[in-house]
Amino acid sequence: MTKTTTSAARVLSTRELNRATLDRQLLLRRSAVSARDAVEHLLGLQAQNVKPPYFALAARIDRFAPEELSALMASREVVRIVTMRSTIHTHTADDCLTLRPLVQPARDRELNNFRDGLAGVDLDRLAELSRELVEAQPRTMKQLREALLTEWPEADPRALAVAARCKLPLVQVTPRGLWRQSGQVVLTTAEKWLGRLTEPSPKLSAVLEQGGTPIAPDATVLRYLAAFGPASVRDMQTWAGLTRLRDAFERLRPQLVTFRDEHGTELFDLPDAPRPAPDTPAPPRFLPEFDNLLLSHADRTRVVRAEHKGRSWKANQAFCTLLVDGFLAGVWRLEESRDGAAATLTIQPFDALTRVQRDEVAAEGERMLKAMTEASSYDIRFGTVVA
Structure with missing residues (x-):
């Protein structure tokens, strides 16, 4: 863990980090953006399944x-x-052509896991x-x-x-x-x-033709922050599934500000980025499985308290998650009747909710059901709290 060497750097509390991250994730208040x-x-939405990007935006965008x-x-x-962390993401077309090449070194490393099955295969071919x-x-x-097997039947x-x-940068075509x-x-x-195809992105072509030479990530560092x-x-290396990003941060240091977290880890930030007060209200939010809020930091205590670590997963299955007061507070499940006429939202809180919190969660759940x-x-149901 990297420690700051500047004693003057202000320490940001966990709640301050929580509110700053929620604000930038459009989760403190819904945004009117498109x-x-x-x-x-x-920078994209985790999209291992089809529905999560839609629910991710429903939690963030007004109407x-x-x-x-x-x-x-x-x-x-x-x-x-497939981009960050070798997982499927929903990206804008422009980001598809810049972020996919950025993570090419990670895709090259991924191939090492399959080298035995690729013996004798010319990867360029x-x-x-x-x-x-x-x-x-x-x-x-x-x-x-099946088509490739005709060329390499022993692979x-x-x-x-x-x-x-x-x-290759392979996209999933509609529908x-x-x-x-x-x-x-x-x-x-x-x-x-x-x-x-006839005028490919210069950035994309450069990576593909130069054997995976990484694009300088400086602009993406600023966008990540x-x-x-x-x-x-x-944190950014965890988000991107990359290594060796320290040089980019050091190049950008003169135009960034630095803080420390409560453990002494150095944190970088944009000078004018929002950092709300720790007591800023954070309304409940229903997030889909695999939401990037929970996956994009090496230290996730800014949104997941220690006692709830690992509770949004079971084996390889991720659950849809509930935020209360800005922190992971439970999981939820939506079931719709075959004809779509009826829907049941079941909420499983990790800890007992106050009456006010329960009412706010129910109101947010009703809003989600009407929108989605x-x-x-x-019907909105609350399960029994299980320690």
Whole structure:
């Protein structure tokens, strides 16, 4: 853990970090920004499943309608692609073409996990062939690996498909990801999908042609701090799934301010970024599984108290989470009837809620149900507190 060497640096309490992060995550108060601008400001939305990006925006945007994000996906202004932490994110088209190359070194390292299954495989040839295949016609991972197996029949099929995903910026084409529409994962390249095949992004081309040479992350550091700061170098490395970002922070140090957390870790921030008072009210919020608020810092105590660590996960399954007073306070589940006419929201708090908190949580739950379901009747239930 990096310690600050400047004794004058102000110490930010956990609650101060909590309120600053919530403010930048649009969770202290709902924003009037568009869905596109929110996706851009937040540097993308975790999207392992189809619904989480929609619920993430519903918690952050005033009067958000799921159809707004769905329309952006249909018009290719936002896309679904593997980026940070080797997970699927919903990004704007522009961020797809800059953030995906930024994390290319991590995708190259990921390939090391599959080297045994790729013995004898020419990865440059695999990338070239995979590009030809998915640009001729979008393909599922199954179709892609079956086609690659004809070239390398002795290779591990899954390793071949993963290698294609690591070597190329593959986006999931619609209808996958559209609101209340079904569609399996079908892939093509970002350039093809975004109409930039003949004039590919210079940044993207540079990375692909130079064998994964990383793009200088300085601009992304500033954007990360705007969305997740104040933060340490390790925090951003955790968010991006990258290493060796210290140099970028040091280059930017003259234009940044620094603090310490209660453990002495040095935190960087933008000089004019909001840092609300620790007693600023933080209303309840219902967040989807895999929300980046809970995944984008090495030290997550700013939103997850020590006694609740690990309670939003079970094995490899993440639960939808509830914030009360800005901190993780429970999990929730939404069930809709087959015809969509009825919805039940079940809330499992980790600790007993006060009457005021319970009423506020119920009101926020009712708001979410009205915005995110078509139910004409709904039920909000509170489970028994389980220690």
